[in-house]
Amino acid sequence: xxxxxxxxxxxxxxxxxxxxxxxxxxxxxxxxxxxxxxxxxxxxxxxxxxxxxxxxxxxxxxxxxxxxxxxxxxxxxxxxxxxxxxxxxxxxxxxxxxxxxxxxxxxxxxxxxxxxxxxxxxxxxxxxxxxxxxxxxxxxxxxxxxxxxxxxxxxxxxxxxxxxxxxxxxxxxxxxxxxxxxxxxxxxxxxxxxxxxxxxxxxxxxxxxxxxxxxxxxxxxxxxxxxxxxxxxxxxxxxxxxxxxxxxxxxxxxxxxxxxxxxxxxxxxxxxxxxxxxxxxxxxxxxxxxxxxxxxxxxxxxxxxxxxxxx
Amino acid sequence: xxxxxxxxxxxxxxxxxxxxxxxxxxxxxxxxxxxxxxxxxxxxxxxxxxxxxxxxxxxxxxxxxxxxxxxxxxxxxxxxxxxxxxxxxxxxxxxxxxxxxxxxxxxxxxxxxxxxxxxxxxxxxxxxxxxxxxxxxxxxxxxxxxxxxxxxxxxxxxxxxxxxxxxxxxxxxxxxxxxxxxxxxxxxxxxxxxxxxxxxxxxxxxxxxxxxxxxxxxxxxxxxxxxxxxxxxxxxxxxxxxxxxxxxxxxxxxxxxxxxxxxxxxxxxxxxxxxxxxxxxxxxxxxxxxxxxxxxxxxxxxxxxxxxxxxxxxxxxxxxxxxxxxxxxxxxxxxxxxxxxxxxxxxxxxxxxxxxxxxxxxxxxxxxxxxxxxxxxxxxxxxxxxxxxxxxxxxxxxxxxxxxxxxxxxxxxxxxxxxxxxxxxxxxxxxxxxxxxxxxxxxxxxxxxxxxxxxxxxxxxxxxxxxxxxxxxxxxxxxxxxxxxxxxxxxxxxxxxxxxxxxxxxxxxxxxxxxxxxxxxxxxxxxxxxxxxxxxxxxxxxxxxxxxxxxxxxxxxxxxxxxxxxxxxxxxxxxxxxxxxxxxxxxxxxxxxxxxxxxxxxxxxxxxxxxxxxxxxxxxxxxxxxxxxxxxxxxxx
Numbered sequence: 001x002x003x004x005x006x007x008x009x010x011x012x013x014x015x016x017x018x019x020x021x022x023x024x025x026x027x028x029x030x031x032x033x034x035x036x037x038x039x040x041x042x043x044x045x046x047x048x049x050x051x052x053x054x055x056x057x058x059x060x061x062x063x064x065x066x067x068x069x070x071x072x073x074x075x076x077x078x079x080x081x082x083x084x085x086x087x088x089x090x091x092x093x094x095x096x097x098x099x100x101x102x103x104x105x106x107x108x109x110x111x112x113x114x115x116x117x118x119x120x121x122x123x124x125x126x127x128x129x130x131x132x133x134x135x136x137x138x139x140x141x142x143x144x145x146x147x148x149x150x151x152x153x154x155x156x157x158x159x160x161x162x163x164x165x166x167x168x169x170x171x172x173x174x175x176x177x178x179x180x181x182x183x184x185x186x187x188x189x190x191x192x193x194x195x196x197x198x199x200x201x202x203x204x205x206x207x208x209x210x211x212x213x214x215x216x217x218x219x220x221x222x223x224x225x226x227x228x229x230x231x232x233x234x235x236x237x238x239x240x241x242x243x244x245x246x247x248x249x250x251x252x253x254x255x256x257x258x259x260x261x262x263x264x265x266x267x268x269x270x271x272x273x274x275x276x277x278x279x280x281x282x283x284x285x286x287x288x289x290x291x292x293x294x295x296x297x298x299x300x301x302x303x304x305x306x307x308x309x310x311x
Numbered sequence: 312x313x314x315x316x317x318x319x320x321x322x323x324x325x326x327x328x329x330x331x332x333x334x335x336x337x338x339x340x341x342x343x344x345x346x347x348x349x350x351x352x353x354x355x356x357x358x359x360x361x362x363x364x365x366x367x368x369x370x371x372x373x374x375x376x377x378x379x380x381x382x383x384x385x386x387x388x389x390x391x392x393x394x395x396x397x398x399x400x401x402x403x404x405x406x407x408x409x410x411x412x413x414x415x416x417x418x419x420x421x422x423x424x425x426x427x428x429x430x431x432x433x434x435x436x437x438x439x440x441x442x443x444x445x446x447x448x449x450x451x452x453x454x455x456x457x458x459x460x461x462x463x464x465x466x467x468x469x470x471x472x473x474x475x476x477x478x479x480x481x482x483x484x485x486x487x488x489x490x491x492x493x494x495x496x497x498x499x500x501x502x503x504x505x506x507x508x509x510x511x512x513x514x515x516x517x518x519x520x521x522x523x524x525x526x527x528x529x530x531x532x533x534x535x536x537x538x539x540x541x542x543x544x545x546x547x548x549x550x551x552x553x554x555x556x557x558x559x560x561x562x563x564x565x566x567x568x569x570x571x572x573x574x575x576x577x578x579x580x581x582x583x584x585x586x587x588x589x590x591x592x593x594x595x596x597x598x599x600x601x602x603x604x605x606x607x608x609x610x611x612x613x614x615x616x617x618x619x620x621x622x623x624x625x626x627x628x629x630x631x632x633x634x635x636x637x638x639x640x641x642x643x644x645x646x647x648x649x650x651x652x653x654x655x656x657x658x659x660x661x662x663x664x665x666x667x668x669x670x671x672x673x674x675x676x677x678x679x680x681x682x683x684x685x686x687x688x689x690x691x692x693x694x695x696x697x698x699x700x701x702x703x704x705x706x707x708x709x710x711x712x713x714x715x716x717x718x719x720x721x722x723x724x725x726x727x728x729x730x731x732x733x734x735x736x737x738x739x740x741x742x743x744x745x746x747x748x749x750x751x752x753x754x755x756x757x758x759x760x761x762x763x764x765x766x767x768x769x770x771x772x773x774x775x776x777x778x779x780x781x782x783x784x785x786x787x788x789x790x791x792x793x794x795x796x797x798x799x800x801x802x803x804x805x806x807x808x809x810x811x812x813x814x815x816x817x818x819x820x821x822x823x824x825x826x827x828x829x830x831x832x833x834x835x836x837x838x839x840x841x842x843x844x845x846x847x848x849x850x851x852x853x854x855x856x857x858x859x860x861x862x863x864x865x866x867x868x869x870x871x872x873x874x875x876x877x878x879x880x881x882x883x884x885x886x887x888x889x890x891x892x893x894x895x896x897x898x899x900x901x902x903x904x905x906x907x908x909x910x911x912x913x914x915x916x917x918x919x920x921x922x923x924x925x926x927x928x929x930x931x932x933x934x935x936x937x938x939x940x941x942x943x944x945x946x947x948x
Binding site for chain 2: 045048049070073074076078080084087088089090091092093096097098099100101102103106126127145
């Protein structure tokens with residue numbers, strides 16, 4: 001769906017993109033993460049034919065963004081980080097405007113607009129002036145606009161920025177729904193917990209360079225190496241040090257450290273499951289009070305993979 | 312002097328080996344730089360504005376252009392002098408310079424007057440509305456700055472830029488004083504009048520900046536007020552076709568105090584030898600500064616009231632009204648509160664929206680054009696009513712004083728209307744693309760498959776459509792009032808009204824082009840205006856001055872006549888000169904452009920040729936704009 005090879009873009013002396021390559025397949029929800037000024041918006045603008053790259057190639061649905069801009073626009077919907085609206089139009093007129101701009105047949109226009117209004121839950125605001133909408137509603141309207149021509153690919157730049165918690169949750173649900181509809185989504189956001197919930201893969205960019213692109217699980221694995229489990233032991237069973245000794249020989253366990261009555265066990269990379277660990281702990285005579293697999297968060301992966309450098 | 316951290320050993324500053332008086336002097340001079348002084352109150356704002364202006368490339372371009380225009384004027388005079396008397400002796404050259412000095416000084420003073428009055432509103436117009444747009448006023452309010460200090464600080468910042476413009480002609484004026492033996496007091500008086508008028512123009516722009524959405528709107532409103540008070544009021548109050556015609560005496564101070572051009576005209580006569588009372592200068596400068604003070608006061612009070620009304624989030628009354636209206640509409644469009652959840656409500660069918668006061672319109676297949684032609688010409692209905700009433704009063708007063716049966720009165724109204732039309736056409740399309748960029752809708756529009764040509768032509772036609780008010784007023788004046796007064800000449804009337812579209816076409820086309828190329832709306836508007844003024848007014852003026860100084864008046868008249876013959880504004884004005892005459896296609900009085908006389912048929916042919924040419928140029932410019940837009944959208948890649 002989206003393919004970029006060696007994209008580079010300079011703004012004067014500032015290198016906004018540096019040999020960026022990525023691939024996003026159909027039906028994927030791609031979270032684009034990076035510090036401010038990392039090059040996320042520039043990438044999205046190149047993909048939506050608003051900017052010409054200095055070097056490299058990019059294509060959307062197999063259409064080159066340089067040479068087939070018109071066709072790319074028909075299969076792609078781009079929502080910028082700040083949604084500008086024509087303040088003299090109503091919601092319905094605003095959508096009609098873009099339906100006409102996308103040359104949607106007049107006979108189908110009404111049904112299409114009603115459909116996207118329903119999907120974005122804006123039916124009740126149909127005749128409201130767009131400048132009277134709340135920020136959350138305006139963001140929904142932005143989504144409605146990008147859906148008006150039923151694009152296969154959606155580029156959403158900070159769709160949740162500036163929204164209150166309720167609007168943010170609603171927006172997340174809407175994006176998940178779009179993902180389920182089979183759209184290819186590229187979402188840039190700073191709210192990493194949200195991305196972790198709805199994205200199938202992520203890309204981490206810093207200073208114009210793509211540091212990582214792949215699934216979230218792979219990102220965690222790259223950061224941590226393997227999973228970490230904390231086990232608290234009840235008194236009366238085997239001592240923590242003894243249990244640690246018993247675990248030490250297994251190849252699936254890289255390290256087992258002891259602190260008071262607790263064990264911190266680092267597993268080797270790979271998908272091992274937890275049942276073997278239970279069996280080994282029980283065999284070593286441990287009485288398990290609590291068994292807590294430690295969650296690696298996307299924030300941690302992001303912090304570990306980026307250096308914090310800002311352009 | 313500092314002490315080091317380790318061991319608290321005092322570090323002695325190295326003694327200066329030898330006194331350096333030049334560096335000391337420079338340091339002392341540097342300490343006098345107002346930007347470097349410790350800032351508090353309005354001074355802090357002044358420093359901020361001066362610094363930020365100093366970092367803008369545009370500031371230096373504007374100064375450079377002003378200086379170049381001025382150098383061009385001086386160069387023109389000098390070239391004319393040299394070419395007039397080649398190979399003459401030094402004494403003769405000096406005599407020649409003495410002869411030319413009054414002309415040079417007068418030209419410089421008038422140039423300074425026009426230039427400063429044009430620049431001042433552009434500098435002060437954006438001050439308050441830009442602070443409002445960038446939402447920095449609330450931050451200012453958290454400081455101990457008062458509204459008055461904000462106004463003074465912003466005005467001083469803009470004034471410092473104006474000072475640079477005012478200083479540009481000083482070397483030429485000094486040279487003409489030294490080598491030409493001019494009266495210094497007259498030169499100083501002329502400069503004072505010009506600067507005073509510029510301060511007044513800037514003050515007008517400042518007060519309009521409070522409610523304007525853009526700096527250029529405030530500047531335009533200020534220019535309109537300057538035109539009104541500097542020309543129209545003295546015209547009514549002092550001129551022979553004014554109140555004196557009705558036998559009402561006018562006080563002698565009224566003219567100079569309300570009309571700086573009148574004062575400058577008198578001072579120009581002093582430079583060329585006539586005696587002028589000093590009170591003229593005092594009246595003019597005093598009048599300008601007095602009104603300016605009043606305007607600052609009103610600006611301060613308005614700003615304070617607006618800020619306290621909206622808790623720092625400064626919104627104009629119009630914005631507040633619009634917001635309230637939007638909220639009302641939104642409330643009407645929203646359904647009633649939902650019924651309590653329960654088995655009954657769950658079984659109810661989906662709720663339909665309640666009827667709304669505001670129904671959505673149906674948009675056609677040309678969305679950009681659809682929206683553009685629905686853009687209001689005056690921003691709001693209130694503004695439309697105010698302007699309509701003002702126009703009615705002004706035109707009514709002119710007809711009441713001048714009489715509706717006097718062809719000269721109709722001609723004056725037609726000429727002024729044509730000039731106002733051209734000026735509004737200059738700024739009709741310049742905000743279209745810049746405005747979309749500011750509202751962040753431009754990028755969104757570019758991601759649609761709308762072709763650049765459709766976008767550009769939509770903007771162009773919309774801009775043309777917004778220019779209806781002046782032709783409408785003129786239709787009432789010339790098709791209703793003039794026939795009542797016994798004047799009805801179909802051919803000149805047709806030619807006059809047909810002159811509007813070509814003027815609008817070329818200026819709207821260039822406006823769209825500049826709006827695409829230049830990001831700042833104000834700059835695009837100024838460039839469009841200056842370009843039109845340069846070609847249609849500046850070039851004929853240049854030719855006139857050059858050949859007049861060279862002593863070849865006939866050539867000047869012929870060339871200027873030819874230039875005006877290719878000018879649609881001049882053709883419209885010429886057509887209006889025959890509004891009360893007996894003219895028909897096969898004969899009657901000729902249409903005169905200076906020394907050039909065109910029989911009616913020839914004039915009609917000329918008009919059609921010029922209109923067609925301008926139409927063609929407009930199409931070429933629009934196509935160039937479309938190609939440029941296409942290039943930015945990678946269409947040409």
